[in-house]
Amino acid sequence: MPGVDVLVAPDSFGSALSARQAADAIAAGWRRGAPHDDVRTLPMSDGGPGFVEALHASLGGSLEAVTVTGPLGDPVPAVVLRVDDERGPTAYVESAQAIGLPLVPVDRRDPTRTTTRGVGELVAAAVEGGARRVVVGLGGSATNDAGAGALVGLGLADPTGLLGSGGGGIGGLSAPDLAGLVALRERWVRTEIVVATDVDVPLLGLQGASAGFAPQKGASPEQTQQLERALGAFAHAAADVLGAVLRPDLLTGGSTGSRRLLTAAGAGAAGGLGFGLSLVGARLVPGASLVAAATGLDAALRDVDVVVTGEGRFDWQSLHGKVTTSVAERALRHAVPAVVIAGEVLVGRRELSSAGIAAAYAVADAPDEVAAAIADAQGSLERRAERVARTWSR
Structure with a gap:
């Protein structure tokens, strides 16, 4: 069965993972969950770390x-x-x-x-x-x-x-x-x-x-x-x-x-x-937007079926110019669903929909899980991406 083409374009996850490390972790987990998918990475930044x-x-x-x-x-x-x-x-x-x-x-x-x-x-x-x-x-x-x-x-x-x-x-x-x-x-x-x-x-x-x-x-x-x-x-x-x-x-x-x-x-x-x-x-x-233009994000989005972005904490700040919403806006222009994987998700469904985001998944679902996720940031992100892949792959 043919898989889907996936673009992984996250920001850094705070000081826990750089954008490159986060992209590699999401890609590794996705490939385990959907081994037939074609996954490529494009680490992003909004001007902050990375x-x-x-x-x-x-x-x-x-x-x-x-x-x-x-x-x-x-x-x-x-x-x-x-x-x-x-x-x-x-x-x-x-x-x-x-x-x-x-x-x-x-x-x-x-x-x-x-x-x-x-x-x-x-x-x-x-x-x-x-x-x-x-x-x-x-x-x-x-x-x-x-x-x-x-x-x-x-x-x-x-x-x-x-x-x-x-x-x-x-x-x-x-x-x-x-x-x-x-x-x-x-x-x-x-x-x-x-x-x-x-x-x-x-x-x-x-x-x-x-x-x-x-x-x-x-x-x-x-x-x-x-x-x-x-x-x-x-x-x-x-x-x-x-x-x-x-x-x-x-x-x-x-x-x-x-x-x-x-x-x-x-x-x-x-x-x-x-x-x-x-x-x-x-x-x-x-x-x-500046980084998206420099890295060729729009061109990359033309050739994929889904884009996965993310950051350490997806909250109200994310709706004010951060990587996640910028990627989602561009994905919407290309009719590509945008999926967010974040350490924490503190934004409601209405805000997600308004930002053009198809779905958002937290690595840590409860406050007591945050410390454990940070302690093994790469492993936690890989495991969450593996589960998300099974939802979004054919």
């Missing part, structure tokens, strides 16, 4: 090792992917390598103190190496400083020491403290900086950088509120400095440009890093 790896596999290029400032101020290793294309020398960097949550021990996680400085240093290193265009993947960060630290890494003077001190300190900044921002923007706006964001949330609000994500980075409820206020104060101070540059609104005396940066989809990604980089002229784009 961004450079996924692009390197598809685009080629060379990897350059660099050392930058980590989220706690210690030096950490990272890489710059350099690719020559029709637009000239392009560099790809991954913010998670500089400021990722796994870089901070659990007992030291505090987004009021972690800094994005290393990401600015990564971008600077990419340009110093000859890149005319820099693509920055955002996601999986331990930070919540609205990109203030990254501005220091890009060359902004920090006379008060607050810019690089973490999200808790930037609320004390005023416009005079950011006086060098105009000159910094003039310098960096000459470089094309594209920011590939893992979520499409704004900087502030209930689904913004602080309220939506700071708790999972170690913030208490009180710290989360403190961060929301600090990011708001920093954003308004930056808007005061850049008001003339960002096209002032003569009717309100404010700046339509600054409001646009605050509410832009992806401004809240990586603890507001999307907002901070946009202050120097960076353009925000959905990371999952």
Whole structure:
């Protein structure tokens, strides 16, 4: 009996499995459950962990090792992917390598103190190496400083020491403290900086950088509120400095440009890093879409009967620009059913249907099963994929 053609295109499963490891585990389990099926893998990323790896596999290029400032101020290793294309020398960097949550021990996680400085240093290193265009993947960060630290890494003077001190300190900044921002923007706006964001949330609000994500980075409820206020104060101070540059609104005396940066989809990604980089002229784009285009996802979907995607936790964040929903949207265009396998599934059937997902399966069905699944992440994912294959294969 002929089998079905299956494409396995997952994101990473948190820090437990990279996208490549997850893809291989799902493929191995599927082949056991449906040995007649033709299974191929295409690891994905939304800008978070695995961004450079996924692009390197598809685009080629060379990897350059660099050392930058980590989220706690210690030096950490990272890489710059350099690719020559029709637009000239392009560099790809991954913010998670500089400021990722796994870089901070659990007992030291505090987004009021972690800094994005290393990401600015990564971008600077990419340009110093000859890149005319820099693509920055955002996601999986331990930070919540609205990109203030990254501005220091890009060359902004920090006379008060607050810019690089973490999200808790930037609320004390005023416009005079950011006086060098105009000159910094003039310098960096000459470089094309594209920011590939893992979520499409704004900087502030209930689904913004602080309220939506700071708790999972170690913030208490009180710290989360403190961060929301600090990011708001920093954003308004930056808007005061850049008001003339960002096209002032003569009717309100404010700046339509600054409001646009605050509410832009992806401004809240990586603890507001999307907002901070946009202050120097960076353009925000959905990371999952950028990676999908670079890896040829649409072409791969034309030749399969079903696509399997996944991530560590499928929840409300997944519906805001993550790999799973991006893959499902593209699959729908090709009339290919999209199946999600995730460590946990916390989204209801109505949301699944709205996202174009045919079915979603959890590796761990109950809270007490999560720890066991994490302890044997690869084996657990393989076994779940084996069972799912028997449902979806002929």
